[in-house]
Amino acid sequence: MMMAASAAHARWDYEQSMSILKSRKKMLILMLLALPALLVSLAVAGDVMPQMLGGKSAYSPAYYTPSxxxxxxxxxxxxxLITGCIGAGGGFIITPALMSAGIKGILAVGTDLFHIFAKAIMGTAVHKKLGNVNTKLAVAFLVGSGVGVTGGGLINRxxxxxxxxLSDTFISAIYVVLLGFLGFYSMADFLKLRKAGDGGCAHGGPAPTEGTGLPAKLQSINLPPMITFDEDLVPGGKKISGVMVAVSGVFVGFLAAIMGVGGGFVTFPIFVYVLGVSSFxxxxxxxxxxxxxxxxxxxxxYAIYGFIFYTLAMGMLLGSLLGIQLGALTTRVVKGIYIRGFYAIAILAGFVNRLFDLPSKLVSMEIIDLPASxxxxxxTVGSYLFFAVVAAFGLWVISTFxxxxPALREG
Structure with a gap:
């Protein structure tokens, strides 16, 4: 289910990025939004950073420099590059990478959420995509996600x-679990495909199918208000309690606020596998x-409490748009199995990075006692290993591209 979630989030990321890249108007708007970020990065650095932009003194969320x-x-x-190549999981490395670069966890989470929000607003073709929305399902889900987001934000703050x-430790521990699961699962999948001699699909395999077991049980619970959906696909439609939908929203919103991943990566599998809603x-x-x-x-x-760096968000947005384009093109000339291998290694490097950083946090809180050296x-090893692996993957994709x-032009 988590792999399906990762793939669904990557599909969304790819679609939004392509929508922006194919529109001159959207690209012009993006350049205008990024210009202040560039000017601030050049004009302001170190301890002169205004407090309203993040120059706090208490444990300093992050000082800002052009670098x-x-x-x-x-x-x-x-x-x-990871999202475009594999079709899974590239966004999961952003918060750990920002933390490794010296950005405090809560600021990394808030900034990543803002970057996702900016991409969603700019990239979504509302008139094409939102015609499939069931209004009652959406309202029930958003009520729940609002509660979950508020709870997650309160806990983080x-x-x-x-x-x-403690905040950094909490966020790092969550990513250790998530990246550990995704990394080991992806590596096992890669080794299995390699042993079988299968080239594999670079974009996360087949789309998930609607479940029948758990969804059928949840839809049989008659707990008002009942919501009817999928009328166009099933005679008379299906019904499910709005309470179940709202509870799912609470879970998604909580994860989004805690991890800074927007919630999209778990919405798709929850709707399909748990609630039984059609992919359409x-x-x-x-x-x-x-x-x-x-x-x-x-x-x-996060923003109203000073836990967002607008300039960081714009930098990530610019970089991700270019990376997705290059990654998607590269998959046309590289076997998927090799890309899957790099992906598994990159995610495991993120897992090791956060895992190796935990002892320093636990020592700082006097929970454990280990030599400072x-x-x-x-x-240090965790950070260097992480950036070395991610950089190697990036250089390999770019050099391959x-x-x-010539082969891409012929295609």
């Missing part, structure tokens, strides 16, 4: 106010919920 702006573009580029190191209806509702969930979370839970070495330009 950080460049790093944000590179992080977005690498995430885009409360932990930060209690102890900024899910697509439109998913796009709608990402706009509202990411927007509400980034603005009301060991803690520093683990953290350049050397295969």
């Amino acid at each position: 950080v702006f460049l790093v944000s573009i590179l992080i977005g580029l690498c995430a885009g 409360a932990l930060y106010e209690l102890n900024p190191v 209806t899910t697509v439109g509702t998913d796009i709608l919920q990402i706009i509202f969930t990411a927007g509400y979370a980034s603005i009301t839970q 060991l803690v520093s070495t683990l953290s 350049i050397t295969k330009i």
Whole structure:
């Protein structure tokens, strides 16, 4: 289910990015939005950063320099390359990468959410996609996601106010679990395909099919208000309790606010596998919920409290648009199995990065006692390993793209 979630989120990311890249008007707007980010990065650095832009003194969420702006573009580029190449999971490395670059966890989460919101607003073709939305399903889900986002934001901010190191530890631990699961599963999948001699599909395999077991049980629960959906696909439509839909929204909104991933990566599999909604209806509702969930979370839970770097978000958006385009083109001339292998290694590198950083946080909170040299070495090794693997993947994709330009032109 998590792999299906990863693939669904990547499909959304790819569609939004292509929508922006194919529109001159949207690209012009993006350039105008990015211009202030570039000017700020050049004009402001270090301890002169205004407090309203993030120059806090308490554990300092992050000081800003031109090099950080460049790093944000590179992080977005690498995430885009992974998304474009594999069709899964590129966005999951953004928050860990920002944290490794010196951005505090809560600021990385808020900034990533704002970057997702900006891409959703700019990239969504409303008149084409949102015709599939079931209004009642969407309303029930968004009510729940609003509750979940508020709860997740409150927890993140409360932990930060209690102890900024605890906040970083909490976010890192969540990513250790997520990246560990995705990484080991992807590596096992890669080894299985390699052993079978299968080239594999670079874009996450076949689309999920609607479930029958759990969805049927949930749809049999008569708990008002009942919502009818999929009338165009099933005679008389299907029915499900709005309470079940709202509970699903709470879960998605909570994850979005805690992890900074927009919620889109779990909406699709929850609707299809758990609630039994058709893929046709899910697509439109998913796009709608990402706009509202990411927007509400980034603005009301993080931006107004100073936990968003607009300049970082613009850098990531610029980098990811370029990366997705290059990655998608490269898949036409490279076997999917090789890309899957790189993806598994990159995700596992992110897992090791967050795992190796945890001891330093636990020592800072005096939970464990380890030699300072060991803690520093683990953290350094984790960071260098992560960026080395991601950089190697990025360089491989870009070099492959350049050397295969003649083949791409012929195609």
